[in-house]
Amino acid sequence: MLGTKGLNWMDRQTLAQDLERKIDGRVLVEAPLRHFTTWRVGGPADIMVIPHSAGDIKAALLFARENRLPVTVIGNGSNLLVLDGGIRGLVIKPGGGLKSVSLQEETITAEGGVMLSALARTALKASLSGLEFAGGIPATLGGGIMMNAGAFGQDIGSLIQQVETIDAQGKEQKWLKEQIAFSYRSSSFQGQDLIILKAVLRMTPAAREDIAARMERNNKVRNKIQPLGSPTAGSVFRNPAGHYAGKLIEEAGLKGRRIGGAAVSPKHANFIINCGGATGRDILELIKTIQNRVFEEKGIKLVPEVLVMGEDG
Numbered sequence: 001m002l003g004t005k006g007l008n009w010m011d012r013q014t015l016a017q018d019l020e021r022k023i024d025g026r027v028l029v030e031a032p033l034r035h036f037t038t039w040r041v042g043g044p045a046d047i048m049v050i051p052h053s054a055g056d057i058k059a060a061l062l063f064a065r066e067n068r069l070p071v072t073v074i075g076n077g078s079n080l081l082v083l084d085g086g087i088r089g090l091v092i093k094p095g096g097g098l099k100s101v102s103l104q105e106e107t108i109t110a111e112g113g114v115m116l117s118a119l120a121r122t123a124l125k126a127s128l129s130g131l132e133f134a135g136g137i138p139a140t141l142g143g144g145i146m147m148n149a150g151a152f153g154q155d156i157g158s159l160i161q162q163v164e165t166i167d168a169q170g171k172e173q174k175w176l177k178e179q180i181a182f183s184y185r186s187s188s189f190q191g192q193d194l195i196i197l198k199a200v201l202r203m204t205p206a207a208r209e210d211i212a213a214r215m216e217r218n219n220k221v222r223n224k225i226q227p228l229g230s231p232t233a234g235s236v237f238r239n240p241a242g243h244y245a246g247k248l249i250e251e252a253g254l255k256g257r258r259i260g261g262a263a264v265s266p267k268h269a270n271f272i273i274n275c276g277g278a279t280g281r282d283i284l285e286l287i288k289t290i291q292n293r294v295f296e297e298k299g300i301k302l303v304p305e306v307l308v309m310g311e312d313g
């Protein structure tokens with residue numbers, strides 16, 4: 001058996017070459033995940049697959065099964081803290097290739113790798129309202145659905161009509177909206193070992209100028225309150241019921257607090273910025289420091305919204 005720790009350099013090369021013969025997409029060996037996360041941190045993926053099609057994803061999943069490799073899926077890496085030891089086994093990134101989008105009257109059908117910002121622009125051009133909140137979220141559709149990405153009182157879950165997934169055995173399935181539960185930054189797909197291949201979104205026709213105005217207003221708000229010039233993963237903590245995580249962190253005196261290359265943003269306390277050269281450990285330590293301090297000061301346990309993946313370096 002090829003255990004996760006047991007893969008040496010030669011194993012990785014051989015496996016990658018075998019897999020390359022089975023798919024049209026790209027296969028990378030020891031791919032530095034800091035290049036694939038918005039925080040710009042993360043050690044290597046043993047083998048990374050950037051599929052060209054759903055068929056590639058199926059082939060990669062079956063290959064992983066045959067070779068007993070664990071599989072991890074990443075979108076645009078905008079909600080991930082990948083630790084410095086990286087991720088063992090196969091990392092599949094649908095964002096590289098699954099990018100087709102089509103319009104049918106009031107619905108948009110898009111593959112899981114399409115960026116939400118691109119979908120928002122498509123919707124604007126077609127005078128379809130619903131995605132105005134999403135223009136500034138640097139996420140793929142798959143990652144957005146998984147996390148039920150949202151802002152300004154709207155979220156992706158409320159637009160979803162249908163989702164197509166594939167599981168680790170290569171079985172494809174269609175889910176109607178009634179079969180999916182969405183809540184604050186969460187969907188019932190979490191923890192199910194499924195890859196989102198495609199989704200159908202129901203939009204609302206509206207005047208293009210109105211949609212454009214809402215998008216612009218949302219972008220202005222983001223620019224004003226978020227540290228968009230630095231590498232981040234968006235909001236680090238979920239807002240506890242009745243509170244804003246950023247306010248609690250600020251009131252605990254933590255704005256600007258730094259560990260190694262990671263700092264609590266002076267602009268928005270629920271963002272941790274990579275000031276340059278931050279490690280996954282720096283960010284993890286800062287997250288724990290914030291949790292401890294806010295708990296001491298306020299008696300509230302902050303729960304991370306970002307997902308921690310991989311091995312400590």
Ligand SMILES: Cc1cc2nc3c(=O)[nH]c(=O)nc-3n(C[C@H](O)[C@H](O)[C@H](O)COP(=O)(O)OP(=O)(O)OC[C@H]3O[C@@H](n4cnc5c(N)ncnc54)[C@H](O)[C@@H]3O)c2cc1C
Pocket residue numbers: 038072073074075076077078079080094112113136137138139140141142143144145146147148149150151185194195196197228232233234235307
């Ligand atoms: C500057 C900035 C602003 C942000 N603003 C917002 C905001 O306003 N609202 C908000 O909700 N979030 C925001 N975020 C956080 C982030 O963009 C969202 O959580 C987003 O949904 C993550 O999407 P992703 O494609 O980057 O997924 P990733 O972060 O790569 O992955 C997130 C999860 O989804 C899974 N996943 C990804 N793709 C697939 C797929 N195709 N099939 C199955 N599982 C998949 C991964 O395994 C992981 O569990 C922001 C982030 C940044 C950096």
